[in-house]
Amino acid sequence: MPNDTRGFVEKLIKPEKVDDRVDKYLEIIADFKPDVIHIFGSENDFGLICGRTSVPVVIHIQGSLPPYLNALFPVGMNKLDFIIGRGLTFRRRIIGWRSELAFKRNATREIGILNKCSHFMGRTEWDKNLVRLFNPSASYYHCEEALRDSFVNGNRFWKYVYNGNMVIVSVISNPWYKGVDLILKTAKILKVYAKVKFEWNVYGVSDIRFFENKYGIKAKDVNVNIAGSVGKEKLVNALCEASCYVHPSYIDNSPNSLCEAQYLGVPVLATNVGGISSLVDDGKNGILFPANDPYTLAGHIITLNGNRELSENLSVAAHDLAVRRHDPETIGTTLYRIYKSIASV
Template sequence: MIKVLWFSRTSSCYSRTKTNGYNGGGWISSLEKELTKCGNIQLGVAFMSRTSKGKEIQHGVTYYPMTYPKKTLGEKWKYFFNYTVEDEYKPYIARFKSVVEDFCPDVIHIFGSESLFGFVKLITNTPCVLHIQGILNPYKNAFFPPSVSKESYMMRSLSPRKILQSYREMITWRNSCLRERALIKIIDNYIGRTKWDEIITKTINPHARYFYGSEILRPSFYTEAQHKCPEQMTIISTSSGTLYKGLDLILKTAQILKLFHHCEFKWIVFGNTDNLRYIEKMTGIAHEDVNVDMAGIGTEEDVYNALVNATAFAHPSYIDNSPNAVCEAQLVGCPVVATDVGGIKSLIVDGETGFLIPANDPYQMAWRLKQLFENRSLAQAISQKGKSQAKERHNKEKIVNELINVYKTLLK
């Protein structure tokens, strides 16, 4: 029996919390459900929570909701004007230590370099492994699309409150990147899933030991269904509202489809609409004028049904590691057109399991989307090959076995 303690950015399968509604969530809870089926793993899950009644055992898993430390006015001031990484993580250390001492794990598995959890390494000799998700430093580098400057973004509203919010956002990104670099330097072991995240990790920490580990996707997307090519061109995308997610590229591509290719189409975008009006102002394109439907947060079933009945999934990001939205589209057989950035090349073989285009190239994205609609045999071939690739990559049993092997390797 291996005792494994997770430090997770989500509450995973803990039943007293509500989902935040984000389209891309759920893979950690999917992994928990499969891992706990194994008889040789005893699992604990620690996570931050606004409230806590202490540890709780549910369906054989020990959960540790940890409350956030209260910050004094002086500490808040220092975060913005005299930041140090140590000042940020020190108030959390006692909470981490209490959990570790109570659970007594053989292995500690940390999800995400974006959080403070990795600093648990400073108070334990237990082997630790960090599971790479997004990586903040290269994301910050690509934060602003080509048509957007930091200054224009900061002043996108003349409201003093909005300007202050923008300032806080930029300071938070700066501090988070400093914290992430410090964190990656102290962790020895990593689980990632693209060549890109391996390169970034080993650039910051040349001594890092890297293991490959794919992700278990949300349950609905494993449902066998025949992808249907619709009579009207239908494009699906997801967006978190962050500038680097490429909402501007969606608007520019939709405009080209309408004005140059004279296509009859609908483009459904799931996700929040943060910065929509600002992006419309910067591009000079209103989403309603180019057949783009901002559908809001979609449920797992909403997104699944949309993908099964879509011409293509378009992923327009300026930076990404291995977006689950792309993987889910492939798994249900929806052809993908994605920007060739970050780790996406590890997910798509261009022209075989999807199409890769340069970042900020609406002309080529529009062409590929039109090509998939007009050439049904091409779309079907890419659908089948992409689905086959995704089924192999996201095989549940394989992923669990690989993860257990990582745990065993860390114990040697």
């Protein structure tokens, strides 16, 4: 499928018609004649081919827009902030202003796709329940996802090191629901109230001025370092040298960043949202905390600080689980079995 190479403004003024895109998908299918079509994600328009082709289609659930819409904006935020708030580029203002409307429209489309597709893959109770909700007659297959080779095939592994300074790592992306605000709030609580020396390195984002202005917390004032995007090897090193990994998202299915931290044996703390409880068994291979609860998160960080036994127990259990869960050979065998089953229907 050729990429749409038009600029942001051009796409905004004259978006490509969905029907035209679907027609292109069907032309490619007719030309290639696949035995099975595997679509990653129900939130995009690829799933609109369901019911319009005789080739079996399986959708691998990634995120899901209806529940993501429910958690789109952090507490205290709404779309007006993208007009009056400081620290946003023009592009980010437009995306933010339109995000609620776009999510509503695309969430409605996704529900239609979920209703029409006969086969789904997933890996958490959360995505399994979504399929049951929107299409109880569909087939659901459990299949884990592979991780990047730098995490699976490397020779680095987390080891407990404590020199009086706690190093916290988070890996997030730009959407408002990924928890930048929770990081700032928690860091402020730790800085003001806790006798804990810490630094919090945040990867994946490079500009959080909007959140700093919105919540009145400057990252540098609360020991938060915005590290931007880095290569896989550098991220592996950062995780292995951290005291813990914090996943602050308001909604997620099975985030790779969390799974990668577990694979390396980093003690993880994560919000109990979406499919994360299928990845983290609270108190055994990680610690769960409620979304938008910086006080509980701060308390867990304090508990973990300098606690070698707890840190190492969480580390070993997380690594053992992740090695089994993300075994490439098992995943390949499972995929082949699923494809064969779907193709024979």
